[in-house]
Amino acid sequence: MHWADVAAQALAHKGDTHVVSTGITPSGEFHIGHLREILTGDMIARASRNAGLNVDFVFIIDSADPLRKVYEFLGPEYEQFVGNQLGAIPAPKEDGNPDWERFNNEGWTYANHFLEPFLKALEEIGVRPRLIDNLESYRSGRFNELSKIACDKADEIRETIERVSGRELPADWFPWSPLNSRGGLDKVRVTGYEYPLVHWEDEYGESGSSDLTKGEGKLPWRIDWPAKWGWVGVTCEAFGKDHGAAGGSYSTGREIVQILGHEPPHPLVYEWISLKGKGAMSSSSGNTIGPIEALELVPPQILRLLIAKSKPNKAIDFDTGMGLVTLADEFERLSSRNFEQELAQDDLSRRQKVQIEDAAGAMRMAAVVSGQDIQATAVTFRHLALLAQTKKNDADVWASLQASGAITETTSQLQDRLDRMRHWIQSSHFPEEMRINILEQPNAKMLNELNEVERRILKELVESLSACEWSSDEIGASIPQSAKNLDESPRSAFKVAYAALMGVERGPRLAPILAEMDKEEILSLLKACVQLLE
Protein backbone atom coordinates (compact mmCIF):
# COMPACT_ATOMS: atom_id res chain seq x y z
CA MET A 1 0.00 0.00 0.00
CA HIS A 2 1.22 3.49 -0.79
CA TRP A 3 2.25 5.53 2.24
CA ALA A 4 -0.55 8.04 1.66
CA ASP A 5 -3.09 5.22 1.65
CA VAL A 6 -1.61 3.89 4.88
CA ALA A 7 -2.13 7.32 6.45
CA ALA A 8 -5.65 7.46 5.05
CA GLN A 9 -6.41 4.08 6.56
CA ALA A 10 -5.20 5.28 9.96
CA LEU A 11 -7.52 8.28 9.66
CA ALA A 12 -10.43 6.10 8.61
CA HIS A 13 -10.15 4.25 11.92
CA LYS A 14 -10.71 7.49 13.78
CA GLY A 15 -13.67 8.81 11.90
CA ASP A 16 -14.91 9.82 8.48
CA THR A 17 -14.47 13.58 8.61
CA HIS A 18 -11.01 15.06 8.73
CA VAL A 19 -8.99 18.23 8.50
CA VAL A 20 -5.52 17.68 7.04
CA SER A 21 -3.32 20.65 7.77
CA THR A 22 -0.02 22.05 6.56
CA GLY A 23 1.77 25.21 7.57
CA ILE A 24 4.72 27.27 6.42
CA THR A 25 6.27 30.53 7.57
CA PRO A 26 6.70 32.94 4.65
CA SER A 27 10.03 34.24 5.88
CA GLY A 28 11.79 34.09 2.54
CA GLU A 29 11.64 32.47 -0.84
CA PHE A 30 9.89 29.14 -0.90
CA HIS A 31 11.83 26.14 -2.11
CA ILE A 32 11.03 22.57 -2.98
CA GLY A 33 11.61 21.58 0.62
CA HIS A 34 8.43 23.49 1.40
CA LEU A 35 6.81 21.64 -1.43
CA ARG A 36 7.26 18.42 0.47
CA GLU A 37 5.32 19.84 3.40
CA ILE A 38 2.39 20.77 1.28
CA LEU A 39 2.48 17.82 -1.10
CA THR A 40 2.69 15.34 1.74
CA GLY A 41 -0.47 16.87 3.15
CA ASP A 42 -2.09 17.00 -0.27
CA MET A 43 -1.39 13.34 -0.87
CA ILE A 44 -2.79 12.27 2.46
CA ALA A 45 -5.89 14.34 1.76
CA ARG A 46 -6.22 12.85 -1.71
CA ALA A 47 -5.74 9.29 -0.48
CA SER A 48 -8.30 9.92 2.25
CA ARG A 49 -10.86 11.16 -0.23
CA ASN A 50 -10.17 8.10 -2.37
CA ALA A 51 -10.93 6.06 0.73
CA GLY A 52 -14.30 7.75 0.97
CA LEU A 53 -13.49 10.17 3.79
CA ASN A 54 -14.71 13.71 3.96
CA VAL A 55 -11.58 15.86 4.00
CA ASP A 56 -10.82 19.53 4.36
CA PHE A 57 -7.25 20.30 3.30
CA VAL A 58 -5.86 23.51 4.76
CA PHE A 59 -2.65 25.50 4.44
CA ILE A 60 -1.99 27.75 7.38
CA ILE A 61 0.22 30.66 6.47
CA ASP A 62 2.27 31.56 9.49
CA SER A 63 2.17 35.28 8.88
CA ALA A 64 2.03 36.02 12.61
CA ASP A 65 5.60 34.78 13.05
CA PRO A 66 8.25 37.44 13.50
CA LEU A 67 11.08 38.36 11.14
CA ARG A 68 14.03 36.74 12.85
CA LYS A 69 16.86 38.70 11.35
CA VAL A 70 17.90 40.78 8.37
CA TYR A 71 18.45 38.03 5.83
CA GLU A 72 21.06 38.38 3.13
CA PHE A 73 18.46 39.21 0.52
CA LEU A 74 17.11 42.07 2.62
CA GLY A 75 18.35 45.64 2.77
CA PRO A 76 19.63 47.24 5.96
CA GLU A 77 16.36 49.10 6.46
CA TYR A 78 14.85 45.84 7.65
CA GLU A 79 16.77 46.16 10.89
CA GLN A 80 13.79 48.09 12.29
CA PHE A 81 11.47 45.15 11.60
CA VAL A 82 13.37 42.36 13.29
CA GLY A 83 10.89 40.84 15.72
CA ASN A 84 7.88 42.20 13.86
CA GLN A 85 5.24 40.00 12.30
CA LEU A 86 5.71 38.99 8.68
CA GLY A 87 2.14 39.83 7.81
CA ALA A 88 2.50 43.31 9.29
CA ILE A 89 5.59 44.64 7.57
CA PRO A 90 6.26 45.83 4.00
CA ALA A 91 7.57 43.53 1.28
CA PRO A 92 11.09 44.01 -0.04
CA LYS A 93 11.60 45.80 -3.35
CA GLU A 94 14.21 44.81 -5.93
CA ASP A 95 16.94 46.52 -3.91
CA GLY A 96 15.92 44.61 -0.80
CA ASN A 97 14.52 47.56 1.07
CA PRO A 98 10.86 47.97 2.12
CA ASP A 99 8.25 48.85 -0.46
CA TRP A 100 6.29 51.36 1.58
CA GLU A 101 4.18 52.47 -1.31
CA ARG A 102 2.54 49.11 -1.94
CA PHE A 103 2.33 48.49 1.77
CA ASN A 104 0.45 51.72 2.43
CA ASN A 105 -1.72 51.65 -0.70
CA GLU A 106 -2.54 47.99 -1.09
CA GLY A 107 -1.55 46.48 2.22
CA TRP A 108 1.01 44.36 0.35
CA THR A 109 3.07 42.67 3.05
CA TYR A 110 6.27 40.74 3.39
CA ALA A 111 4.23 37.55 3.75
CA ASN A 112 2.23 38.26 0.58
CA HIS A 113 5.40 38.88 -1.36
CA PHE A 114 6.88 35.45 -0.74
CA LEU A 115 3.62 33.59 -0.67
CA GLU A 116 2.26 34.67 -4.01
CA PRO A 117 4.68 32.86 -6.33
CA PHE A 118 4.40 29.75 -4.20
CA LEU A 119 0.63 29.76 -4.51
CA LYS A 120 0.97 30.11 -8.25
CA ALA A 121 3.24 27.08 -8.35
CA LEU A 122 0.83 25.14 -6.18
CA GLU A 123 -1.96 25.79 -8.60
CA GLU A 124 0.10 24.40 -11.43
CA ILE A 125 0.98 21.38 -9.35
CA GLY A 126 -2.64 20.74 -8.63
CA VAL A 127 -2.65 21.61 -4.95
CA ARG A 128 -5.64 23.68 -3.90
CA PRO A 129 -5.76 24.00 -0.14
CA ARG A 130 -8.05 26.23 1.86
CA LEU A 131 -5.81 29.10 2.93
CA ILE A 132 -5.78 30.32 6.50
CA ASP A 133 -3.85 33.46 7.31
CA ASN A 134 -2.60 33.09 10.84
CA LEU A 135 -2.16 36.78 11.62
CA GLU A 136 -5.63 37.50 10.32
CA SER A 137 -6.94 34.67 12.49
CA TYR A 138 -5.47 36.27 15.60
CA ARG A 139 -6.84 39.67 14.69
CA SER A 140 -10.30 38.36 13.99
CA GLY A 141 -10.46 36.55 17.29
CA ARG A 142 -10.17 32.94 16.16
CA PHE A 143 -7.64 32.29 18.89
CA ASN A 144 -9.62 34.01 21.67
CA GLU A 145 -10.96 31.06 23.50
CA LEU A 146 -7.82 28.95 23.39
CA SER A 147 -5.53 31.87 24.18
CA LYS A 148 -7.58 32.48 27.30
CA ILE A 149 -7.30 28.86 28.38
CA ALA A 150 -3.56 28.95 27.72
CA CYS A 151 -3.10 32.04 29.86
CA ASP A 152 -5.40 30.74 32.58
CA LYS A 153 -3.47 27.50 32.69
CA ALA A 154 -0.05 29.04 32.25
CA ASP A 155 1.47 26.94 35.02
CA GLU A 156 0.19 23.69 33.64
CA ILE A 157 1.54 24.53 30.19
CA ARG A 158 4.86 25.62 31.61
CA GLU A 159 5.13 22.33 33.46
CA THR A 160 4.38 20.40 30.29
CA ILE A 161 6.99 22.17 28.20
CA GLU A 162 9.64 21.88 30.90
CA ARG A 163 8.93 18.21 31.52
CA VAL A 164 8.59 17.07 27.92
CA SER A 165 11.32 19.12 26.31
CA GLY A 166 13.56 18.89 29.34
CA ARG A 167 14.41 22.54 29.28
CA GLU A 168 13.84 25.20 31.85
CA LEU A 169 11.71 28.21 31.03
CA PRO A 170 12.64 31.65 32.37
CA ALA A 171 10.83 32.87 35.47
CA ASP A 172 8.90 35.55 33.59
CA TRP A 173 7.80 33.15 30.83
CA PHE A 174 4.18 33.52 29.84
CA PRO A 175 2.11 31.71 27.21
CA TRP A 176 1.38 34.91 25.31
CA SER A 177 3.87 37.08 23.45
CA PRO A 178 2.56 40.64 23.43
CA LEU A 179 3.55 43.15 20.80
CA ASN A 180 5.89 45.77 22.21
CA SER A 181 5.72 49.52 21.65
CA ARG A 182 7.31 49.11 18.24
CA GLY A 183 5.18 46.21 17.04
CA GLY A 184 7.78 43.57 17.81
CA LEU A 185 7.46 40.29 19.65
CA ASP A 186 10.86 40.39 21.32
CA LYS A 187 12.50 42.73 23.81
CA VAL A 188 9.33 42.64 25.88
CA ARG A 189 8.43 41.15 29.24
CA VAL A 190 5.02 40.16 30.57
CA THR A 191 4.25 41.85 33.88
CA GLY A 192 0.71 40.73 34.54
CA TYR A 193 -2.47 39.17 33.20
CA GLU A 194 -6.11 40.05 33.61
CA TYR A 195 -8.18 38.60 30.82
CA PRO A 196 -8.29 39.80 28.13
CA LEU A 197 -5.27 41.96 28.85
CA VAL A 198 -1.67 40.89 29.14
CA HIS A 199 0.40 43.67 30.64
CA TRP A 200 3.91 44.22 29.42
CA GLU A 201 7.02 46.34 29.66
CA ASP A 202 9.59 46.63 26.87
CA GLU A 203 13.26 47.42 26.55
CA TYR A 204 12.46 50.80 25.08
CA GLY A 205 11.11 51.84 28.45
CA GLU A 206 7.51 51.63 27.36
CA SER A 207 4.74 49.57 28.91
CA GLY A 208 1.22 48.69 27.93
CA SER A 209 -1.43 46.03 27.66
CA SER A 210 -2.01 43.52 24.92
CA ASP A 211 -5.58 42.49 24.23
CA LEU A 212 -5.41 38.84 23.32
CA THR A 213 -8.78 38.93 21.63
CA LYS A 214 -7.52 41.47 19.13
CA GLY A 215 -4.33 39.85 18.05
CA GLU A 216 -2.09 42.32 19.82
CA GLY A 217 0.48 39.61 20.09
CA LYS A 218 0.48 35.86 19.59
CA LEU A 219 0.94 32.57 21.33
CA PRO A 220 4.52 31.31 21.37
CA TRP A 221 5.15 28.63 18.77
CA ARG A 222 4.78 25.63 21.06
CA ILE A 223 1.30 26.78 22.02
CA ASP A 224 0.40 28.50 18.78
CA TRP A 225 0.59 25.18 16.95
CA PRO A 226 -1.69 23.17 19.25
CA ALA A 227 -4.07 26.14 19.45
CA LYS A 228 -4.38 26.03 15.67
CA TRP A 229 -5.12 22.31 15.83
CA GLY A 230 -7.82 23.20 18.28
CA TRP A 231 -9.74 25.94 16.55
CA VAL A 232 -9.20 24.66 13.01
CA GLY A 233 -10.08 21.14 14.12
CA VAL A 234 -6.97 19.55 12.62
CA THR A 235 -7.03 15.75 12.69
CA CYS A 236 -3.90 15.07 10.68
CA GLU A 237 -0.71 16.99 10.00
CA ALA A 238 2.54 16.16 8.28
CA PHE A 239 5.53 18.07 9.60
CA GLY A 240 9.29 18.15 9.24
CA LYS A 241 11.55 15.96 11.30
CA ASP A 242 12.66 18.96 13.33
CA HIS A 243 9.24 19.04 14.96
CA GLY A 244 9.03 15.33 15.18
CA ALA A 245 11.87 14.55 17.58
CA ALA A 246 11.11 13.58 21.12
CA GLY A 247 10.95 16.76 23.16
CA GLY A 248 10.22 18.71 20.00
CA SER A 249 7.17 20.80 19.37
CA TYR A 250 4.92 17.89 18.44
CA SER A 251 5.53 16.06 21.67
CA THR A 252 4.80 19.14 23.75
CA GLY A 253 1.98 20.10 21.41
CA ARG A 254 0.14 16.82 21.74
CA GLU A 255 -0.11 17.36 25.49
CA ILE A 256 -0.81 21.06 25.33
CA VAL A 257 -3.65 20.61 22.88
CA GLN A 258 -5.35 18.40 25.43
CA ILE A 259 -4.96 21.07 28.11
CA LEU A 260 -6.72 23.33 25.62
CA GLY A 261 -9.50 20.78 25.38
CA HIS A 262 -8.83 19.15 22.01
CA GLU A 263 -7.33 15.97 20.64
CA PRO A 264 -3.93 15.89 18.94
CA PRO A 265 -3.87 15.24 15.19
CA HIS A 266 -2.47 12.13 13.59
CA PRO A 267 1.19 12.94 12.97
CA LEU A 268 3.38 12.11 10.01
CA VAL A 269 7.02 13.11 10.09
CA TYR A 270 8.85 13.81 6.86
CA GLU A 271 12.56 14.15 6.08
CA TRP A 272 14.29 17.08 4.40
CA ILE A 273 15.01 17.50 0.74
CA SER A 274 18.60 18.43 0.00
CA LEU A 275 20.25 19.49 -3.21
CA LYS A 276 22.50 16.82 -4.66
CA GLY A 277 26.07 17.50 -3.66
CA LYS A 278 25.22 20.80 -2.01
CA GLY A 279 23.67 19.77 1.26
CA ALA A 280 20.47 20.92 2.84
CA MET A 281 18.30 23.44 1.16
CA SER A 282 18.63 26.86 2.65
CA SER A 283 17.16 30.10 1.41
CA SER A 284 19.70 32.26 3.15
CA SER A 285 22.75 30.55 1.64
CA GLY A 286 21.27 30.70 -1.82
CA ASN A 287 21.40 26.93 -1.96
CA THR A 288 17.88 26.59 -3.13
CA ILE A 289 15.62 25.58 -5.95
CA GLY A 290 12.25 27.21 -5.94
CA PRO A 291 9.10 25.42 -7.01
CA ILE A 292 8.82 27.92 -9.84
CA GLU A 293 12.31 27.20 -11.03
CA ALA A 294 11.75 23.46 -10.77
CA LEU A 295 8.57 23.78 -12.79
CA GLU A 296 10.49 25.47 -15.57
CA LEU A 297 12.47 22.27 -15.93
CA VAL A 298 9.97 19.49 -15.42
CA PRO A 299 6.23 19.10 -15.59
CA PRO A 300 4.29 19.16 -12.33
CA GLN A 301 3.53 15.44 -12.46
CA ILE A 302 7.21 14.63 -12.23
CA LEU A 303 7.67 16.97 -9.30
CA ARG A 304 4.76 15.23 -7.61
CA LEU A 305 6.25 11.85 -8.40
CA LEU A 306 9.47 12.89 -6.69
CA ILE A 307 7.55 13.34 -3.44
CA ALA A 308 5.10 10.50 -3.99
CA LYS A 309 7.62 7.77 -4.69
CA SER A 310 9.65 8.32 -1.55
CA LYS A 311 8.24 7.45 1.81
CA PRO A 312 8.10 10.60 3.93
CA ASN A 313 10.78 9.42 6.34
CA LYS A 314 13.30 9.05 3.52
CA ALA A 315 15.57 11.98 2.83
CA ILE A 316 15.39 13.13 -0.78
CA ASP A 317 18.51 14.25 -2.56
CA PHE A 318 17.20 16.38 -5.37
CA ASP A 319 19.40 16.32 -8.40
CA THR A 320 18.64 18.79 -11.17
CA GLY A 321 21.10 17.10 -13.53
CA MET A 322 21.18 13.43 -14.49
CA GLY A 323 18.97 12.53 -11.55
CA LEU A 324 16.18 14.49 -13.16
CA VAL A 325 16.63 12.55 -16.40
CA THR A 326 16.40 9.29 -14.51
CA LEU A 327 13.35 10.51 -12.63
CA ALA A 328 11.65 11.69 -15.79
CA ASP A 329 12.35 8.43 -17.59
CA GLU A 330 11.04 6.53 -14.61
CA PHE A 331 7.91 8.60 -14.85
CA GLU A 332 7.51 7.64 -18.51
CA ARG A 333 8.02 3.97 -17.76
CA LEU A 334 5.51 4.06 -14.95
CA SER A 335 2.90 5.86 -16.99
CA SER A 336 3.01 3.25 -19.70
CA ARG A 337 2.43 0.37 -17.29
CA ASN A 338 -0.92 -1.28 -16.74
CA PHE A 339 -0.97 -1.90 -13.03
CA GLU A 340 -4.37 -3.56 -12.92
CA GLN A 341 -3.27 -6.10 -15.43
CA GLU A 342 -0.03 -6.73 -13.55
CA LEU A 343 -1.90 -7.25 -10.30
CA ALA A 344 -4.26 -9.69 -11.96
CA GLN A 345 -1.48 -12.22 -12.38
CA ASP A 346 -1.92 -14.90 -9.77
CA ASP A 347 1.67 -16.06 -9.37
CA LEU A 348 2.80 -12.83 -7.74
CA SER A 349 4.81 -13.06 -4.56
CA ARG A 350 3.75 -10.84 -1.69
CA ARG A 351 6.80 -8.73 -2.35
CA GLN A 352 6.08 -8.25 -6.05
CA LYS A 353 2.52 -7.35 -5.23
CA VAL A 354 3.58 -4.68 -2.76
CA GLN A 355 5.96 -3.24 -5.30
CA ILE A 356 3.32 -2.98 -8.00
CA GLU A 357 0.79 -1.47 -5.59
CA ASP A 358 3.27 1.14 -4.42
CA ALA A 359 4.15 2.09 -7.97
CA ALA A 360 0.47 2.38 -8.84
CA GLY A 361 -0.14 4.46 -5.72
CA ALA A 362 2.74 6.78 -6.51
CA MET A 363 1.36 7.38 -9.98
CA ARG A 364 -2.10 8.08 -8.60
CA MET A 365 -0.50 10.74 -6.41
CA ALA A 366 1.55 12.12 -9.28
CA ALA A 367 -1.50 13.11 -11.31
CA VAL A 368 -2.12 16.84 -11.19
CA VAL A 369 -5.85 16.28 -11.22
CA SER A 370 -6.87 13.60 -8.77
CA GLY A 371 -8.27 10.53 -10.43
CA GLN A 372 -7.09 11.50 -13.86
CA ASP A 373 -5.01 8.87 -15.57
CA ILE A 374 -1.57 9.90 -16.63
CA GLN A 375 -1.03 9.41 -20.31
CA ALA A 376 2.23 7.98 -21.47
CA THR A 377 3.80 10.23 -24.08
CA ALA A 378 5.98 7.49 -25.56
CA VAL A 379 8.79 10.02 -25.74
CA THR A 380 11.52 9.71 -23.16
CA PHE A 381 13.23 12.72 -21.70
CA ARG A 382 16.49 11.52 -23.15
CA HIS A 383 15.06 11.39 -26.60
CA LEU A 384 13.33 14.72 -26.31
CA ALA A 385 16.53 16.29 -24.99
CA LEU A 386 18.27 15.02 -28.07
CA LEU A 387 15.66 16.33 -30.46
CA ALA A 388 15.41 19.66 -28.71
CA GLN A 389 19.11 20.14 -29.14
CA THR A 390 19.24 19.15 -32.78
CA LYS A 391 16.03 20.71 -34.06
CA LYS A 392 15.83 24.44 -33.88
CA ASN A 393 12.10 24.70 -34.32
CA ASP A 394 9.36 22.70 -32.73
CA ALA A 395 7.76 21.62 -35.98
CA ASP A 396 10.89 19.68 -36.89
CA VAL A 397 10.79 17.91 -33.53
CA TRP A 398 7.22 16.78 -34.12
CA ALA A 399 8.02 15.77 -37.68
CA SER A 400 10.84 13.58 -36.46
CA LEU A 401 8.69 11.92 -33.83
CA GLN A 402 5.93 11.29 -36.31
CA ALA A 403 8.35 9.89 -38.86
CA SER A 404 9.68 7.42 -36.32
CA GLY A 405 6.17 6.43 -35.37
CA ALA A 406 6.57 7.49 -31.74
CA ILE A 407 3.59 9.80 -31.94
CA THR A 408 0.73 10.32 -34.31
CA GLU A 409 -0.15 13.85 -33.33
CA THR A 410 1.18 16.69 -31.28
CA THR A 411 -0.55 17.21 -27.98
CA SER A 412 -0.47 20.18 -25.67
CA GLN A 413 1.17 17.87 -23.14
CA LEU A 414 4.06 17.27 -25.50
CA GLN A 415 4.34 20.92 -26.43
CA ASP A 416 4.44 21.78 -22.77
CA ARG A 417 7.15 19.27 -22.16
CA LEU A 418 9.23 20.49 -25.07
CA ASP A 419 8.99 24.05 -23.80
CA ARG A 420 10.32 22.98 -20.42
CA MET A 421 12.99 20.90 -22.06
CA ARG A 422 14.29 23.88 -24.00
CA HIS A 423 14.35 25.84 -20.75
CA TRP A 424 16.27 23.10 -19.04
CA ILE A 425 18.83 22.82 -21.83
CA GLN A 426 19.52 26.52 -21.55
CA SER A 427 19.85 26.40 -17.80
CA SER A 428 22.94 25.56 -15.83
CA HIS A 429 21.17 22.48 -14.46
CA PHE A 430 21.30 20.60 -17.74
CA PRO A 431 23.88 17.83 -17.35
CA GLU A 432 26.99 18.03 -19.48
CA GLU A 433 26.81 14.41 -20.44
CA MET A 434 23.46 15.02 -22.07
CA ARG A 435 24.76 17.92 -24.07
CA ILE A 436 25.65 17.19 -27.65
CA ASN A 437 29.22 18.20 -28.23
CA ILE A 438 30.82 18.01 -31.64
CA LEU A 439 34.58 18.23 -31.21
CA GLU A 440 36.58 21.19 -32.42
CA GLN A 441 39.88 19.32 -32.41
CA PRO A 442 40.42 15.61 -33.09
CA ASN A 443 40.51 13.41 -30.03
CA ALA A 444 43.85 11.62 -30.45
CA LYS A 445 43.23 9.07 -27.74
CA MET A 446 40.01 7.77 -29.27
CA LEU A 447 41.47 7.80 -32.77
CA ASN A 448 44.52 5.83 -31.80
CA GLU A 449 42.31 3.06 -30.57
CA LEU A 450 40.87 2.51 -34.03
CA ASN A 451 42.14 -0.58 -35.83
CA GLU A 452 43.34 -0.76 -39.44
CA VAL A 453 39.95 -1.47 -40.92
CA GLU A 454 38.35 1.33 -38.97
CA ARG A 455 41.01 3.75 -40.13
CA ARG A 456 40.23 2.85 -43.71
CA ILE A 457 36.57 3.43 -43.00
CA LEU A 458 37.40 6.86 -41.68
CA LYS A 459 38.94 7.83 -45.00
CA GLU A 460 36.00 6.39 -46.82
CA LEU A 461 33.71 8.38 -44.57
CA VAL A 462 35.38 11.63 -45.59
CA GLU A 463 34.84 10.71 -49.21
CA SER A 464 31.22 9.80 -48.94
CA LEU A 465 30.30 12.78 -46.78
CA SER A 466 32.04 15.20 -49.12
CA ALA A 467 30.05 13.80 -51.98
CA CYS A 468 26.69 13.73 -50.28
CA GLU A 469 24.01 16.32 -50.21
CA TRP A 470 23.95 17.92 -46.74
CA SER A 471 20.61 16.67 -45.52
CA SER A 472 19.70 14.41 -42.68
CA ASP A 473 18.61 11.58 -44.96
CA GLU A 474 21.65 11.74 -47.18
CA ILE A 475 24.06 11.90 -44.30
CA GLY A 476 22.20 9.05 -42.64
CA ALA A 477 22.74 6.94 -45.73
CA SER A 478 26.34 8.00 -46.31
CA ILE A 479 27.71 6.98 -42.93
CA PRO A 480 26.84 3.27 -43.12
CA GLN A 481 27.62 3.29 -46.84
CA SER A 482 31.22 4.16 -46.13
CA ALA A 483 31.56 0.89 -44.25
CA LYS A 484 29.60 -1.10 -46.77
CA ASN A 485 31.95 0.10 -49.49
CA LEU A 486 34.66 -1.81 -47.69
CA ASP A 487 32.41 -4.79 -46.97
CA GLU A 488 32.26 -3.99 -43.31
CA SER A 489 29.34 -3.84 -40.91
CA PRO A 490 27.52 -0.50 -40.90
CA ARG A 491 27.91 -0.51 -37.20
CA SER A 492 31.66 0.03 -37.45
CA ALA A 493 31.12 3.19 -39.47
CA PHE A 494 29.17 4.66 -36.60
CA LYS A 495 31.85 3.73 -34.17
CA VAL A 496 34.39 5.54 -36.35
CA ALA A 497 32.14 8.54 -36.78
CA TYR A 498 31.54 8.91 -33.04
CA ALA A 499 35.22 8.60 -32.27
CA ALA A 500 36.15 11.20 -34.84
CA LEU A 501 33.35 13.70 -34.35
CA MET A 502 32.50 13.41 -30.66
CA GLY A 503 35.37 11.49 -29.13
CA VAL A 504 33.05 8.87 -27.67
CA GLU A 505 32.17 5.24 -28.35
CA ARG A 506 28.47 5.64 -28.79
CA GLY A 507 26.17 8.55 -29.06
CA PRO A 508 22.95 9.99 -30.29
CA ARG A 509 21.71 9.66 -33.82
CA LEU A 510 24.29 11.49 -35.85
CA ALA A 511 22.63 12.41 -39.11
CA PRO A 512 20.16 15.01 -37.83
CA ILE A 513 22.84 16.61 -35.71
CA LEU A 514 25.31 16.89 -38.54
CA ALA A 515 22.64 18.22 -40.85
CA GLU A 516 22.20 21.15 -38.47
CA MET A 517 25.92 21.88 -38.61
CA ASP A 518 28.16 23.39 -41.21
CA LYS A 519 29.32 20.83 -43.79
CA GLU A 520 32.76 22.31 -44.25
CA GLU A 521 33.45 22.38 -40.52
CA ILE A 522 32.56 18.73 -40.19
CA LEU A 523 34.65 17.76 -43.19
CA SER A 524 37.68 19.65 -41.98
CA LEU A 525 37.38 17.98 -38.59
CA LEU A 526 37.29 14.58 -40.27
CA LYS A 527 40.22 15.43 -42.49
CA ALA A 528 42.18 16.55 -39.45
CA CYS A 529 41.45 13.17 -37.91
CA VAL A 530 42.77 11.36 -40.97
CA GLN A 531 45.90 13.47 -40.91
CA LEU A 532 46.50 12.84 -37.29
CA LEU A 533 46.57 9.12 -37.93
CA GLU A 534 49.08 9.32 -40.76
Added chain:
RNA sequence: GGGCCUGUAGCUCAGUCAGGUAGAGCGUCGGACUUUUAAUCCGAUGGUCGCGGGUUCGAACCCCGUCAGGCCCGCCA
Protein backbone atom coordinates in the same frame (compact mmCIF):
# COMPACT_ATOMS: atom_id res chain seq x y z
C1' G B 1 23.99 13.69 28.34
C1' G B 2 18.65 12.22 26.69
C1' G B 3 15.59 11.02 22.44
C1' C B 4 13.88 10.23 17.21
C1' C B 5 15.04 8.80 12.16
C1' U B 6 18.28 6.38 8.68
C1' G B 7 21.98 2.23 7.34
C1' U B 8 19.76 -3.88 2.33
C1' A B 9 23.21 -5.06 -5.01
C1' G B 10 27.89 -0.12 -8.10
C1' C B 11 23.41 3.79 -7.49
C1' U B 12 18.14 4.92 -5.79
C1' C B 13 15.24 2.25 -2.83
C1' A B 14 11.21 -1.80 -1.51
C1' G B 15 10.73 -5.57 1.94
C1' U B 16 10.73 -4.53 8.96
C1' C B 17 4.30 -2.94 11.58
C1' A B 18 1.55 -9.11 11.09
C1' G B 19 9.47 -13.61 11.42
C1' G B 20 8.83 -18.36 6.56
C1' U B 21 14.00 -19.66 0.34
C1' A B 22 17.12 -11.80 -0.20
C1' G B 23 13.52 -8.13 -4.34
C1' A B 24 12.64 -3.94 -8.12
C1' G B 25 14.37 -0.06 -11.13
C1' C B 26 18.69 2.13 -12.84
C1' G B 27 23.82 0.90 -13.97
C1' U B 28 27.30 -2.71 -15.85
C1' C B 29 28.36 -6.83 -19.25
C1' G B 30 26.73 -9.94 -23.41
C1' G B 31 23.44 -10.81 -27.54
C1' A B 32 19.66 -9.30 -31.28
C1' C B 33 18.03 -5.42 -34.54
C1' U B 34 22.36 -6.10 -42.15
C1' U B 35 21.13 3.05 -41.74
C1' U B 36 21.67 4.09 -34.16
C1' U B 37 15.74 7.29 -30.93
C1' A B 38 22.99 7.40 -25.98
C1' A B 39 16.41 3.87 -28.69
C1' U B 40 14.08 -0.94 -28.31
C1' C B 41 14.03 -6.20 -27.23
C1' C B 42 16.36 -10.58 -24.97
C1' G B 43 19.84 -12.59 -21.55
C1' A B 44 23.42 -12.33 -17.75
C1' U B 45 25.89 -10.02 -13.63
C1' G B 46 25.32 -8.43 -8.94
C1' G B 47 24.09 -8.26 -1.49
C1' U B 48 28.81 -10.92 5.21
C1' C B 49 20.73 -6.97 4.83
C1' G B 50 26.34 -1.47 9.20
C1' C B 51 28.60 -4.71 13.18
C1' G B 52 28.15 -8.18 17.67
C1' G B 53 25.14 -11.00 20.71
C1' G B 54 20.17 -13.07 22.14
C1' U B 55 15.04 -15.27 21.38
C1' U B 56 13.22 -18.90 17.71
C1' C B 57 12.55 -24.99 14.17
C1' G B 58 13.49 -20.45 11.36
C1' A B 59 15.60 -13.33 11.97
C1' A B 60 16.88 -8.02 7.08
C1' C B 61 12.38 -8.17 10.28
C1' C B 62 11.57 -9.20 17.33
C1' C B 63 15.03 -8.09 21.93
C1' C B 64 19.88 -6.19 23.95
C1' G B 65 24.34 -3.88 22.79
C1' U B 66 27.46 -1.27 19.36
C1' C B 67 29.29 1.81 15.09
C1' A B 68 28.24 5.58 11.36
C1' G B 69 25.22 9.71 9.33
C1' G B 70 21.11 13.22 10.01
C1' C B 71 17.84 15.78 13.32
C1' C B 72 15.68 17.52 17.96
C1' C B 73 15.97 18.70 23.33
C1' G B 74 18.23 27.18 22.45
C1' C B 75 10.78 31.92 23.38
C1' C B 76 12.87 29.17 15.27
C1' A B 77 9.47 26.29 10.30
